[in-house]
Amino acid sequence: MNFWNRHNGTVLMTLTAAAIVALAIATALPTAQAPANAFPRMPDGKPNLSGIWQANNTANWDVLAHPARQGPMTALGAAFSVPGGLGVVEGNEIPYKPEALAKKQENASHWLAADPEIRCFQPGVPRATYMPHPFQIVQSSGTNDMLITYEFASASRIVRMNSKADSPIDTWMGWSRGSWDGDTLVVDVTSFNGQAWFDRAGNYQSDRLHVVERYTPIGPDAFRYEATIDDPTLYSRPWKISMPIYRRLEKDAQLVEYKCVEFVEELMYGEFVKKPRQQTH
Amino acid sequence: MRNAFITAIGAAAIALIVGGCAGSQTAAEKKWAPGRTAWGDPDLQGQWNSQTSTPLERPLQGKLAGKETISEDEAEEFENSERATFDAAPRQGDPGTYNAFWRDQGKALTRTSLVIDPPDGRVPAVTPERQARMAEERKARSERGPADSYTDFSPWTRCISRGWNGIGSWYSSNYQIFQSPGYVVVFQELIHEPRIIPLDGRSHLPDSVGQWLGNSRGHFEGNTLVVETTNFDPRASYRGSSPKMMLTERYTPIDTNTLDYQFTVNDPTVFTKPWTVSRPMRRQTDGISVFEYACHEGNYAMKNMLAGARADEKAGRTPTRNAGGEGR
Numbered sequence: 001m002n003f004w005n006r007h008n009g010t011v012l013m014t015l016t017a018a019a020i021v022a023l024a025i026a027t028a029l030p031t032a033q034a035p036a037n038a039f040p041r042m043p044d045g046k047p048n049l050s051g052i053w054q055a056n057n058t059a060n061w062d063v064l065a066h067p068a069r070q071g072p073m074t075a076l077g078a079a080f081s082v083p084g085g086l087g088v089v090e091g092n093e094i095p096y097k098p099e100a101l102a103k104k105q106e107n108a109s110h111w112l113a114a115d116p117e118i119r120c121f122q123p124g125v126p127r128a129t130y131m132p133h134p135f136q137i138v139q140s141s142g143t144n145d146m147l148i149t150y151e152f153a154s155a156s157r158i159v160r161m162n163s164k165a166d167s168p169i170d171t172w173m174g175w176s177r178g179s180w181d182g183d184t185l186v187v188d189v190t191s192f193n194g195q196a197w198f199d200r201a202g203n204y205q206s207d208r209l210h211v212v213e214r215y216t217p218i219g220p221d222a223f224r225y226e227a228t229i230d231d232p233t234l235y236s237r238p239w240k241i242s243m244p245i246y247r248r249l250e251k252d253a254q255l256v257e258y259k260c261v262e263f264v265e266e267l268m269y270g271e272f273v274k275k276p277r278q279q280t281h
Numbered sequence: 282m283r284n285a286f287i288t289a290i291g292a293a294a295i296a297l298i299v300g301g302c303a304g305s306q307t308a309a310e311k312k313w314a315p316g317r318t319a320w321g322d323p324d325l326q327g328q329w330n331s332q333t334s335t336p337l338e339r340p341l342q343g344k345l346a347g348k349e350t351i352s353e354d355e356a357e358e359f360e361n362s363e364r365a366t367f368d369a370a371p372r373q374g375d376p377g378t379y380n381a382f383w384r385d386q387g388k389a390l391t392r393t394s395l396v397i398d399p400p401d402g403r404v405p406a407v408t409p410e411r412q413a414r415m416a417e418e419r420k421a422r423s424e425r426g427p428a429d430s431y432t433d434f435s436p437w438t439r440c441i442s443r444g445w446n447g448i449g450s451w452y453s454s455n456y457q458i459f460q461s462p463g464y465v466v467v468f469q470e471l472i473h474e475p476r477i478i479p480l481d482g483r484s485h486l487p488d489s490v491g492q493w494l495g496n497s498r499g500h501f502e503g504n505t506l507v508v509e510t511t512n513f514d515p516r517a518s519y520r521g522s523s524p525k526m527m528l529t530e531r532y533t534p535i536d537t538n539t540l541d542y543q544f545t546v547n548d549p550t551v552f553t554k555p556w557t558v559s560r561p562m563r564r565q566t567d568g569i570s571v572f573e574y575a576c577h578e579g580n581y582a583m584k585n586m587l588a589g590a591r592a593d594e595k596a597g598r599t600p601t602r603n604a605g606g607e608g609r
Contacts, residue, residue: 140461158468256492277430
């Protein structure tokens, strides 16, 4: 090996080292400082769904497309009437079996007396997602559980990651098991008690409900929420809802308690209160 | 269980003596450090339980009076005697309440009180102004029947809130801690109440926003999570505390399965000095999970207590207070 070749070798090595450094910087930058238009990621590379989120639609009034209509209380006038909406159900149809459809219509006609939301009961899944309140996802990494906590009634659910454990009991919010399908968080929810509804229009479920949710980032501050809903007691086939969910971008966005139990006690227990009423504090 | 624990301690002590270096235990303890989350915070995640039969305050009479600590055997004896009282038959005419079967007793500590400061193990005196107001409240309450309205019951019985986790309960003192970058959440099984704790140094909510669980802000000091909570709803009072209370909690992992949990109440318009409680949190490792606690959805007792009192009145009887309805 002559001098020139050796010198050349040094140059080559220097160039190689520079290239490695440049490559390292180039690859390090996106993780250290993600581009403004990218969904945030966790150190393990998974999308970081942690944050305060909220739907912006009228699905809690009716998951199907519906026109605006007057609200149930005359005194509340335009302030609490029902906004129209495009619906969130794929194909705009819930495939109720005939006998189940009759019950849905009965629910709708007795909405105020029968909807669990009116009495501040936990809203179940997927309804909790698109109520007119924010919710917070607390996502960790690896096999650590996630928490999804909703402002309404402080309803909450633990998402057990890569867990095979079954729920020992049926519940309002179901038993959630999570896994990743690429950049999509998939949550399989079972063990419902069947008492929750989907909306204020009387769409309902039984204790055979099975919901598979998919949370897929679609921009820096939004993810697509999809839920496939199966319940062989009530529906002739599974059906699907889909909607964007938006990040609450206010500075210091946070959930504010909405502990609604005290808002419904008069409704639920007023008839058993001693008359005439006395002043209490 | 306790015998096995003592045996384990004995074995550890013998190992130390045989090793001939008694100081190494302290060194080993100092060397232990909690794991870290993927983003570098001390890792407090997991399921925890803080059940204990040790009383909040050191009793003024009986076997725990006048001393700071007791032996393991004395603690077990105390725990058993407490348990026995839950199975005592109710008075005549009293439907009774949850017996020992329904209660989660929890181990007694070798301390005689959960209050560790002041050193007498007692909650400090309440200011004369606050005492006067509490007396007024008690008088107003005594002028009402036991169940005239749902507002005659505590937030505990109404399924509204059970307060922050340091207060504990006589059952299901189960918690799960969740972490994400910038947040810790202490999720309480009872009333499915999440204590959401931002770590980013933001300020508390304006004073006009009172909440049942207050408003929490946190930071790590070494491995200790320090949480400062303000903005309490006036009705969330604990032992007379005011909405101006500053609650400071410290969660310090001391080994894999133990959090040294302490809270300090600083509320000068109510308590003549600050006071501190220590209530250890033990990791739940036996697969028991935090379950859904649907309290309000199944609160038939509220309707029944009110309806029962109305039925008594209709029959010309004076409704009586159910001794068990308002237990903590």
